Amino acid sequence: MITPAYVQMMAKYNAEMNRRMYGAAARLSDEQRRTECGTFFHTLHATFSHLLWGDRMWMSRFAGWEKPPVGISGSVGLIEDFATLRAERVAADAAIQDWADGVRQDWLDGELRWFSGAMQREMAQQCAPLVVHMFNHQTHHRGQIHAMITRFGETTGDTDLPFVL
Numbered sequence: 001m002i003t004p005a006y007v008q009m010m011a012k013y014n015a016e017m018n019r020r021m022y023g024a025a026a027r028l029s030d031e032q033r034r035t036e037c038g039t040f041f042h043t044l045h046a047t048f049s050h051l052l053w054g055d056r057m058w059m060s061r062f063a064g065w066e067k068p069p070v071g072i073s074g075s076v077g078l079i080e081d082f083a084t085l086r087a088e089r090v091a092a093d094a095a096i097q098d099w100a101d102g103v104r105q106d107w108l109d110g111e112l113r114w115f116s117g118a119m120q121r122e123m124a125q126q127c128a129p130l131v132v133h134m135f136n137h138q139t140h141h142r143g144q145i146h147a148m149i150t151r152f153g154e155t156t157g158d159t160d161l162p163f164v165l
Helices: 004-026 044-063 071-076 082-102 105-109 127-149
Strands: 112-117 120-124
Touching: 004 044, 004 082, 004 105, 004 127, 044 071, 044 082, 044 112, 044 127, 082 105, 112 127, 120 127
Parallel strands: none
Antiparallel strands: 112 120
16 A cells, blocks of 8 residues: 555655744734634644644554643644644654654554544554555645635745655
8 A cells, every 4th residue: 555665755745844834824923823714623723733633643553652631622722832832843743754764564564453532442454544644634634724824825835745855
């Protein structure tokens, strides 16, 4: 399905796109970052927070990271200060890249078992589609972030993978 090279490419792409999105969001006011925009998680700040939460949750399963201290409903308020959230995002992206550099094909082909708080049951699935999901989840919500940022007149630069890396 996917290879370690794919995981490494996506980790680099996500880190770069997060850098661009946070850079554009930093040029906005805190009020703008917390303005209701009609998206699933309502605001830029909440969506950024949810994405960090999601990556930490998946990485707790993939690589033994500490689980976030809140469930999905608390994900939007994981970190309230934007500067701290941005710093934590940078650190998470670096750690995801380090993890990606060590991913092996046999692990991707293997099975992961975990308890899903969202589903309220034990789950088991091949690792590869779960890794794809983690990166796809990022891309999905970053699309919402991009829409909110452009709504406020900011730009992020190109977002297409072939032209970013």
